[in-house]
Amino acid sequence: xxxxxxxxxxxxxxxxxxxxxxxxxxxxxxxxxxxxxxxxxxxxxxxxxxxxxxxxxxxxxxxxxxxxxxxxxxxxxxxxxxxxxxxxxxxxxxxxxxxxxxxxxxxxxxxxxxxxxxxxxxxxxxxxxxxxxxxxxxxxxxxxxxxxxxxxxxxxxxxxxxxxxxxxxxxxxxxxxxxxxxxxxxxxxxxxxxxxxxxxxxxxxxxxxxxxxxxxxxxxxxxxxxxxxxxxxxxxxxxxxxxxxxxxxxxxxxxxxxxxxxxxxxxxxxxxxxxxxxxxxxxxxxxxxxxxxxxxxxxxxxxxxxxxxxxxxxxxxxxxxxxxxxxxxxxxxxxxxxxxxxxxxxxxxxxxxxxxxxxxxxxxxxxxxxxxxxxxxxxxxxxxxxxxxxxxxxxxxxxxxxxxxxxxxxxxxxxxxxxxxxxxxxxxxxxxxxxxxxxxxxxxxxxxxxxxxxxxxxxxxxxxxxxxxxxxxxxxxxxxxxxxxxxxxxxxxxxxxxxxxxxxxxxxxxxxxxxxxxxxxxxxxxxxxxxxxxxxxxxxxxxxxxxxxxxxxxxxxxxxxxxxxxxxxxxxxxxxxxxxxxxxxxxxxxxxxxxxxxxxxxxxxxxxxxxxxxxxxxxxxxxxxxxxxxxxxxxxxxxxxxxxxxxxxxxxxxxxxxxxxxxxxxxxxxxxxxxxxxxxxxxxxxxxxxxxxxxxxxxxxxxxxxxxxxxxxxxxxxxxxxxxxxxxxxxxxxxxxxxxxxxxxxxxxxxxxxxxxxxxxxxxxxxxxxxxxxxxxxxxxxxxxxxxxxxxxxx
Amino acid sequence: xxxxxxxxxxxxxxxxxxxxxxxxxxxxxxxxxxxxxxxxxxxxxxxxxxxxxxxxxxxxxxxxxxxxxxxxxxxxxxxxxxxxxxxxxxxxxxxxxxxxxxxxxxxxxxxxxxxxxxxxxxxxxxxxxxxxxxxxxxxxxxxxxxxxxxxxxxxxxxxxx
Numbered sequence: 001x002x003x004x005x006x007x008x009x010x011x012x013x014x015x016x017x018x019x020x021x022x023x024x025x026x027x028x029x030x031x032x033x034x035x036x037x038x039x040x041x042x043x044x045x046x047x048x049x050x051x052x053x054x055x056x057x058x059x060x061x062x063x064x065x066x067x068x069x070x071x072x073x074x075x076x077x078x079x080x081x082x083x084x085x086x087x088x089x090x091x092x093x094x095x096x097x098x099x100x101x102x103x104x105x106x107x108x109x110x111x112x113x114x115x116x117x118x119x120x121x122x123x124x125x126x127x128x129x130x131x132x133x134x135x136x137x138x139x140x141x142x143x144x145x146x147x148x149x150x151x152x153x154x155x156x157x158x159x160x161x162x163x164x165x166x167x168x169x170x171x172x173x174x175x176x177x178x179x180x181x182x183x184x185x186x187x188x189x190x191x192x193x194x195x196x197x198x199x200x201x202x203x204x205x206x207x208x209x210x211x212x213x214x215x216x217x218x219x220x221x222x223x224x225x226x227x228x229x230x231x232x233x234x235x236x237x238x239x240x241x242x243x244x245x246x247x248x249x250x251x252x253x254x255x256x257x258x259x260x261x262x263x264x265x266x267x268x269x270x271x272x273x274x275x276x277x278x279x280x281x282x283x284x285x286x287x288x289x290x291x292x293x294x295x296x297x298x299x300x301x302x303x304x305x306x307x308x309x310x311x312x313x314x315x316x317x318x319x320x321x322x323x324x325x326x327x328x329x330x331x332x333x334x335x336x337x338x339x340x341x342x343x344x345x346x347x348x349x350x351x352x353x354x355x356x357x358x359x360x361x362x363x364x365x366x367x368x369x370x371x372x373x374x375x376x377x378x379x380x381x382x383x384x385x386x387x388x389x390x391x392x393x394x395x396x397x398x399x400x401x402x403x404x405x406x407x408x409x410x411x412x413x414x415x416x417x418x419x420x421x422x423x424x425x426x427x428x429x430x431x432x433x434x435x436x437x438x439x440x441x442x443x444x445x446x447x448x449x450x451x452x453x454x455x456x457x458x459x460x461x462x463x464x465x466x467x468x469x470x471x472x473x474x475x476x477x478x479x480x481x482x483x484x485x486x487x488x489x490x491x492x493x494x495x496x497x498x499x500x501x502x503x504x505x506x507x508x509x510x511x512x513x514x515x516x517x518x519x520x521x522x523x524x525x526x527x528x529x530x531x532x533x534x535x536x537x538x539x540x541x542x543x544x545x546x547x548x549x550x551x552x553x554x555x556x557x558x559x560x561x562x563x564x565x566x567x568x569x570x571x572x573x574x575x576x577x578x579x580x581x582x583x584x585x586x587x588x589x590x591x592x593x594x595x596x597x598x599x600x601x602x603x604x605x606x607x608x609x610x611x612x613x614x615x616x617x618x619x620x621x622x623x624x625x626x627x628x629x630x631x632x633x634x635x636x637x638x639x640x641x642x643x644x645x646x647x648x649x650x651x652x653x654x655x656x657x658x659x660x661x662x663x664x665x666x667x668x669x670x671x672x673x674x675x676x677x678x679x680x681x682x683x684x685x686x687x688x689x690x691x692x693x694x695x696x697x698x699x700x701x702x703x704x705x706x707x708x709x710x711x712x713x714x715x716x717x718x719x720x721x722x723x724x725x726x727x728x729x730x731x732x733x734x735x736x737x738x739x740x741x742x743x744x745x746x747x748x749x750x751x752x753x754x755x756x757x758x759x760x761x762x763x764x765x766x767x768x769x770x771x772x773x774x775x776x777x778x779x780x781x782x783x784x785x786x787x788x789x790x791x792x793x794x795x
Numbered sequence: 796x797x798x799x800x801x802x803x804x805x806x807x808x809x810x811x812x813x814x815x816x817x818x819x820x821x822x823x824x825x826x827x828x829x830x831x832x833x834x835x836x837x838x839x840x841x842x843x844x845x846x847x848x849x850x851x852x853x854x855x856x857x858x859x860x861x862x863x864x865x866x867x868x869x870x871x872x873x874x875x876x877x878x879x880x881x882x883x884x885x886x887x888x889x890x891x892x893x894x895x896x897x898x899x900x901x902x903x904x905x906x907x908x909x910x911x912x913x914x915x916x917x918x919x920x921x922x923x924x925x926x927x928x929x930x931x932x933x934x935x936x937x938x939x940x941x942x943x944x945x946x947x948x949x950x951x952x953x954x955x956x
Binding site (some may be wrong): 012013017018028029031203254255510511675676678682684685686687710711716719 | 822826827828829830831832833834835836838839841868869870872873879881885888889890892894895896897898899900901904919920922923924926927929930931932933934935936937938939940
C-alpha cells in the first residue's frame with residue numbers, strides 16, 4: 001500500500017525511470033514491419049516559380065518506391081494546410097489567407113518549402129534519389145525583413161496580397177491615446193527589434209504513417225503537442241479522412257516549446273503517401289532540416305511611445321509593430337503577434353489608454369508561429385524597455401517609476417483598456433520579494449568590485465504579467481479562433497481501486513504524469529503509484545486540445561479535477577446504498593466514504609469493487625462502473641506574472657556580456673509540485689536569456705538563405721553561459737480555476753528578455769547607451785562601445 | 796564487414812556497412828534506441844556513449860572503429876542486466892529533477908559519468924565546462940549541474956565504501 005501524495009508535495013517524477021534508462025519511446029525509436037523511408041525535397045531558393053519537376057531519374061534510382069509532388073496533391077484534390085485563426089483588420093475585413101499547399105504547386109516561398117517527397121527502401125536510397133530530381137526553378141528576388149517587405153517595390157509573395165500585408169490589425173482607443181499624448185509632460189520613444197528565434201527542441205520532428213486496408217484506418221505517429229488537433233485539422237480539412245478512421249499518436253516527445261503545436265505539411269504528406277504506397281513510411285528530420293522547416297518565433301520591428309505626466313504616471317501607450325509571418329500562415333500564426341500581444345501591453349500598470357497597430361507581413365522566410373511565450377514576451381519586452389527609457393529620461397529611479405504605476409493588490413480584479421481583465425495578482429509583492437532575494441541593496445558594492453576589474457556591471461528589472469491557460473472558447477471565438485480551447489479528462493477507476501486518467505493535454509517534459517497523479521491522489525485518497533496518466537493517443541484519449549499556452553494544468557488540470565469530483569459524487573451514491581444511509585449524510589475524506597457522525601465506513605477500493613461487481617447495488621437508479629469524464633472551458637485567461645531581476649557584467653575589451661545573477665519571484669497561483677514548477681521556471685528563464693544574449697535567426701536579404709541554419713551558427717545557451725538562478729514564488733490564487741492554479745510554463749521566457757537587456761543597458765548607461773537590440777552578442781556590444789567613442793574604461 | 800566488440804559488457808559481433816555511424820548501428824541494427832540523435836553537426840551531445848571508457852559522440856564515429864573496442868551505452872549504465880537498479884548518476888538526476896523531456900538525458904548521463912570518473916571533486920565550474928558539448932533545451936541546466944555534482948559525490952562515496 002503506497003502513499004497518498006497530494007497537492008504541494010514534490011514527489012520524484014513518475015516519467016523519469018524510462019528516460020533515465022534509455023527506454024523512452026520517441027517517434028524516431030518506433031519501427032513498423034515493412035517500413036519504408038521518406039525524405040522531403042525542399043526548396044533551396046527563398047522565392048521561385050516552380051516550372052516543373054522531372055521525376056524519371058529519381059524513380060529509376062535503386063530502392064525507390066514513389067516520388068510525390070504538388071501535382072499529385074492537386075490530382076488527388078487535397079486541401080490546403082489550414083490556419084486556426086482568422087483575424088480581421090481595423091475595418092472588419094478578414095485577413096488575407098492564401099493557400100498553403102502541403103507540397104508546393106506553382107511557387108516556392110521560403111528556403112525549406114516542400115517540393116517533393118521521395119519514398120525508398122532505406123533513407124540512404126531515398127536521399128540518393130532525391131538528388132536525382134530535376135526541378136526547374138525560375139528564381140525570383142526574396143524579401144525577408146518586414147520593413148523591406150512592405151515597401152512598394154518589394155517582391156510580392158502572392159498576387160492578391162498587396163504589399164505583402166496579411167492584415168493591418170489594431171486594438172485600443174486610438175483617439176483617447178492621441179488626446180492623452182497632447183497632455184503629456186513627457187513622451188518616451190523607443191524603436192526596437194524583437195529577434196527571430198528558432199525553438200530547437202532537442203528531439204527533431206519525425207513522423208511515421210501506416211494505412212491498414214483491412215479496416216481502412218490510418219495511424220500517424222508524430223512529434224506533436226496536440227494529436228487530437230492534428231487528427232481534426234489533417235483528417236477533416238486536408239486529407240478528407242473521417243475522424244474515426246484516423247488515429248494520431250504522439251508518444252514521448254522530446255520537447256516542444258511551440259514548435260510541435262502546429263499541423264505540419266509533413267504529417268499530411270506522409271499519411272497520404274502511406275496509403276498510396278501501402279507501406280508504413282517513416283521520416284525523421286535532421287537538425288538542419290528543422291532549421292528551415294520548424295516554425296520560427298518572434299521577429300517584430302516596433303516603434304513605441306509612452307506618454308507620462310510630470311510625476312512619471314503613465315497616461316497612454318502607443319505601439320506600432322510590423323510582425324513577420326514568413327511565407328504562409330501557420331496554424332496559430334496570425335493570432336500570435338495580435339491577440340497574444342496587444343492585450344498584454346497594459347502590463348502590471350494602470351495605463352488608462354493604449355493603442356496598438358500590428359501589420360502582419362508575409363516574407364520569404366519559414367512561417368512564424370508560437371514559440372514559448374508567443375506574443376507575450378514581445379509585449380513585455382516593449383513595455384519593460386520603454387519604462388526604463390522613460391525613467392532614465394525623467395530622472396526617476398526604475399523601481400520607483402514601476403511602483404508609481406503598478407496595479408495595487410487591492411485593485412484586482414482589474415480591467416485593462418485592452419480587453420483583458422486580470423482576476424488576481426500582487427505585482428508589488430513580487431517586486432518587493434525580488435528586491436530582497438536579489439540583494440539589490442548591495443548592488444553598488446558589487447558594481448564597484450566589477451569596476452575594479454575593468455568590467456561594467458548592470459542591474460535590470462522586469463515586472464510583468466502574462467495571459468495564459470488558453471483559453472476561454474467564447475472569448476477566443478470573438479477574437480477569431482476557429483476551434484474551441486477547452487480540455488477533457490476521463491478518470492477510470494478500476495475494480496481494484498487503481499486509477500487511469502485519460503487526458504487531452506500532452507506531456508513532453510512538463511511532468512504531467514506526476515502532477516496530474518498528485519491531483520488524483522490528493523482528491524481520491526488513492527496512492528500516488530496507483531494512478532497512471534495516459535495522453536497522446538487519439539484511440540485511447542477521448543478528446544483534447546493539447547499542450548501550449550501554459551494551459552495543461554490550468555485547463556486540463558481543471559477538467560481532471562471536475563472528473564474526479566464526479567467520481568466522488570457517484571461513489572457517495574454507491575456508499576449510501578451500501579451503508580443504508582441517505583446520500584446527503586455520506587462524507588468522503590482521505591479515501592473513505594463514511595456516514596457522518598458514525599464509524600460506518602467504506603473504503604474507496606470497496607466502492608470501486610461494488611461498482612464493478614454490482615450484486616448489492618442500486619441498479620434501478622445507478623449504472624455500474626466507476627468512470628467519469630469532464631470537459632472544462634475556462635471563463636477567463638489566467639494571469640501569472642512576477643518580477644525578474646538580472647545582473648550582468650560587461651567586458652569592454654571583448655564586448656562579452658556575462659549573466660552573473662538572476663532572480664525571479666513569480667506568481668503562478670497554487671503550486672501543485674514545487675520541484676516541477678522550479679524546473680519550468682529555470683528552463684523558461686534560460687530560453688529568454690537565450691533570446692537576450694545568444695540566439696538569432698538571420699536571413700540573407702535578396703537570396704532568402706537562412707544564415708544561421710545549424711547548431712554551429714545559431715547559438716543555444718549552454719551550461720557554462722549561466723549562473724545559478726534564484727527562483728521563488730509569491731502566489732495569489734486564480735479566482736476562477738478550480739484549484740487556484742495560473743500556469744508556469746511560459747513565465748520565465750516572458751519575463752526574462754527585458755530583465756537581461758535592461759541590465760545590459762544599465763551597465764552601459766554611463767556611456768550614453770539607451771538601448772541594445774537582442775541578442776546582445778559580444779560583436780554587437782563591442783561595436784556599440786567603439787561607436788560610443790567614449791573612453792572604454794570603468795568608472 | 797564484420798566487427799566484434801564488447802557492448803554493455805557482452806561480446807557482440809555484427810555485420811555492418813563500413814559507412815555506418817555508431818549511433819545508427821546502435822539504434823537501427825541493435826535496437827538500442829536510448830542513444831539519441833539530436834543534430835547533424837556533433838553539437839548536441841544526445842548521442843554520447845563511452846568508447847573504451849571515454850565519452851564520444853557516436854554520431855561522428857564510424858562503426859568499423861568499434862572492432863575490438865569496448866562500448867557502453869545508456870542501456871548498459873544500469874546495474875545487472877534486466878534489473879531496475881540504477882547507476883548513482885541516474886539516481887541523482889531523478890532526485891534533483893535533472894531532466895524534463897528526457898531526450899538529451901542519455902547523453903547528459905554518459906558525459907556526467909565520464910566527468911565524475913575523471914575528476915573526483917568536481918566544482919560547479921568544472922561541471923558547467925564539462926557539459927559544454929551537451930545541449931539541453933528544457934532545464935536551463937541548473938538542476939543538471941546540481942544532479943551531476945550529487946551523482947559524482949555518490950559515485951565516489953560508493954567507491955570509498
